Amino acid sequence: MKKALITGITGQDGAYLSEFLLGKGYEVHGVVRRVALEDSEHRLWRIRHILDKVILHPASLESYASIFNVVEKVMPDECYHLAAQSYVDYSFGDEFSTFNTNINGTMYVISAIKEKVPNCKFYFAASSEMFGLAAQSPQNEKTQFHPRSPYGISKVAGFHITQNYREAYNIFACNGILFNHESPRRGFEFVTRKITNAVARIKLGLSRELKLGNLEAKRDWGFSGDYVEAMWLMLQQAKPEDYVIATGEAHSVKDFAKLAFSFVGLNWEDYVVVDETFYRPAEVTCLQGDYSKAKKELGWRPRVKFKDLVEMMVSADLERVKKMK
Numbered sequence: 001m002k003k004a005l006i007t008g009i010t011g012q013d014g015a016y017l018s019e020f021l022l023g024k025g026y027e028v029h030g031v032v033r034r035v036a037l038e039d040s041e042h043r044l045w046r047i048r049h050i051l052d053k054v055i056l057h058p059a060s061l062e063s064y065a066s067i068f069n070v071v072e073k074v075m076p077d078e079c080y081h082l083a084a085q086s087y088v089d090y091s092f093g094d095e096f097s098t099f100n101t102n103i104n105g106t107m108y109v110i111s112a113i114k115e116k117v118p119n120c121k122f123y124f125a126a127s128s129e130m131f132g133l134a135a136q137s138p139q140n141e142k143t144q145f146h147p148r149s150p151y152g153i154s155k156v157a158g159f160h161i162t163q164n165y166r167e168a169y170n171i172f173a174c175n176g177i178l179f180n181h182e183s184p185r186r187g188f189e190f191v192t193r194k195i196t197n198a199v200a201r202i203k204l205g206l207s208r209e210l211k212l213g214n215l216e217a218k219r220d221w222g223f224s225g226d227y228v229e230a231m232w233l234m235l236q237q238a239k240p241e242d243y244v245i246a247t248g249e250a251h252s253v254k255d256f257a258k259l260a261f262s263f264v265g266l267n268w269e270d271y272v273v274v275d276e277t278f279y280r281p282a283e284v285t286c287l288q289g290d291y292s293k294a295k296k297e298l299g300w301r302p303r304v305k306f307k308d309l310v311e312m313m314v315s316a317d318l319e320r321v322k323k324m325k
């Protein structure tokens, strides 16, 4: 039985990836913070339904020793390094901890792999935020990086660390350059979930308005459940490489809000208020991915369309908020 180690197993992607790997017959291990184990009700909700099937290990991305111990104990065949401070806006407020978690944390994981289990395949969750103010659209694996946030910079560093371990130490290490990917398991701080949660609350009479920042920003939004398959496919190839994973379509925040409100029969303009406190010091105005390499080499393609993704998230939030009422 193959063993997979997932950092960030309690997050959106970690939960979908765990389900996917369990379905493939893997023994799934996850790195979690000790506080998560102590507060499982709140912090383990995304993997509650599979808690009896996965093996959790307390460790912190801030401690090399703790990561090393987990790697030594598990000796994984594949390692998916998903854990990060992943909210772009926070990264402007706390660059130091973003760099510490995202850059040093990546170093700790890949370095422990090199020391203890060098044949383990390694996946790094790189990001379309690395493209930032991109000189070309759509962006592919050859597009130059121009990050616009401490988060984006930290992911560029992680990308190069991953490439360097591949070139210097022959580690089977891949970068997945994933564009925005969402689901009903998305955190509430991200714009898609913020919108669908607000739509549900407004529809059910619990709220009256939704404050948003830049409505014109465009993103290439896909479904997280589709994207975890691409992570796995990268590690099944003959050679380690880097891949863009996206839908190829860009939509604005306004488009998302308009569609989400329309699903419950409401007009977005009656509820959305622009609040400049949600603007970022440096914005990424448009991201759109070209996933043709992944399509050709991995045989991967996105399944869930934009409209279906918005509907899936609104429906899930309506159900959830109804139960809480």
Ligand code: G4F
Pocket: 086, 087, 088, 089, 126, 127, 128, 129, 178, 179, 180, 181, 189, 190, 191, 192, 194, 211, 212, 213, 214, 215, 217, 218, 219, 253, 278, 279, 280, 283, 284, 287
């Ligand atoms: O949902 P967001 O916060 O996601 P963002 O910044 O694109 O980052 C996400 O995707 C990346 C992949 O490219 C990941 F690497 C990263 O970890 C994260 O998952 O914001 C999307 C857009 C931005 O342009 C933002 O300015 O929505 C705009 N926006 C407008 N109003 C807002 C809001 N974003 C948030 N979070 N909240 C608002 O009220």
